Amino acid sequence: MSSILTNDGASIALQTLKHINSGMATVQSEISTGRKVSGSQDNAAVWAIAKTMEADVVGYKQVSASLALGSSTVAVARSAAETVTDLLTEIKGGVVSAQEENVDRVKIQANISALRDQIGAVVRTAQFNGLNLLGNTDTTAGSGSEAVLGFLQRDSAGVRGVDIAVSRQDLGTGAHAIAATGGTYTSGVDSATLNATRTGTIDASGVTVAAGMAFTLNVFGTDADDSTFTQADLRTTTAAAETRAEMAAQPVSYVARDGDTATDVLRELSNRWSSYAVKSGFDEGLLSMSVSGTDLTVSSTLTDGSDTLAVSLNALGADAGNTIGGGLETLASLDVSTREGAEEALLNIENLLQTSISAASDFGTEQNRLATQSNFNDTLVDAMTSGIGTLVDANLEESSARLQALQVQQQLAIQALSIANSAPSALLGLFR
The missing domain is CATH 1.20.1330.10 (f41 fragment of flagellin, N-terminal domain)
Incomplete structure (x- = not known):
């Protein structure tokens, strides 16, 4: 049925043209923006x-x-x-x-x-x-x-x-310093006594090291007749146990840095004992130390049943206000x-x-x-x-190909719309 009021072909052609124009707009946007x-x-x-x-x-x-x-x-x-x-x-x-x-x-x-x-x-x-x-x-x-x-x-x-x-x-190269008073002090964290048993171990596994904590090793030798060693030289404290007052003056001491472990502390104390022993002119076999993990092994080739060496590890909390020394x-x-x-x-x-x-x-x-x-x-x-x-x-090769195809479709859609729009005029011939 033909009608001069409703042109279905033109509507379809117009919708097709709109769709094509929309696609062209999308492709042109892709090309312009990338x-x-x-x-x-x-x-x-x-x-x-x-x-x-x-x-x-x-x-x-x-x-x-x-x-x-x-x-x-x-x-x-x-x-x-x-x-x-x-x-x-x-x-x-x-x-x-x-x-x-x-x-x-x-x-x-x-x-x-x-x-x-x-x-x-x-x-x-x-x-x-x-x-x-x-x-x-x-x-x-x-x-x-x-x-x-x-x-x-x-x-x-x-x-x-x-x-x-x-x-x-x-x-x-700055020097460390241990506060003379105050702080949380622990005497004899662990100790070892060398006598006829010439090897002992100091265990520091239970020590929690914090920056500013001070540690010392005190040595207390017993040789009444000074036959093996001079007793007075091997006593860094007045008694076997170090007192808080004696700690600041200990020759073998170390103040921990942030990041130090118990192993680091023991290694530093061991090195400082070696230096002190050389400086004091002690016999090489008198007292040596080695570190393995959190254990400090102390040994002597000279001690016996009566000539003994007691070695103790002591600790002082950072709350005492100790000064940390330099690495060198x-x-x-x-x-x-x-x-x-x-x-x-x-x-x-x-x-x-x-x-x-x-x-x-x-x-x-x-x-x-x-x-x-x-x-x-x-x-x-x-x-x-x-x-x-x-x-x-955007895939510009694809977009370019699509644009060309859409341009052809647009031309065809315009022609189809033109044809659809001319269809009602053909009805005039029926009334001539």
């Missing part, structure tokens, strides 16, 4: 995912900046620690030379003093953006490490930053001007070298870790950026 999803109206779900990922990409770029800053700070500290190691190696050369009798020890000591001052200057200036990782004498818990933002973690609870902890390595504390007292001092210096310089070598090694490890994390973050940003592009970017 995106198939440029707003939430295009595809709300995909747009929301893309925007979330774009925010993460921005966040990771800031993380990369944080890692770069942290890596630069660690690099400065590592370089300084390596320089300190080189200077200590030079000092060792002087110390070894001072072992000879026919050398000018005074001049050697002057050279060592100059190198020691240079070490102090290197340690003080090894900072980047105001942060120096070669100092760790703060008693505040957690002050022994610095946090570097390493990556972002997204889970059901949301997004949070995850830090990489970079430990400080103290290479200062014994460098300040290095003196080769005498034969005894030269012998003590030879022992101490080895411990100092190991401290600086360990610090440089640890900084190198941390720097590599930060570099690895930075490289991973860059790779992750690239992958996320590519993923966002897959979700929202």
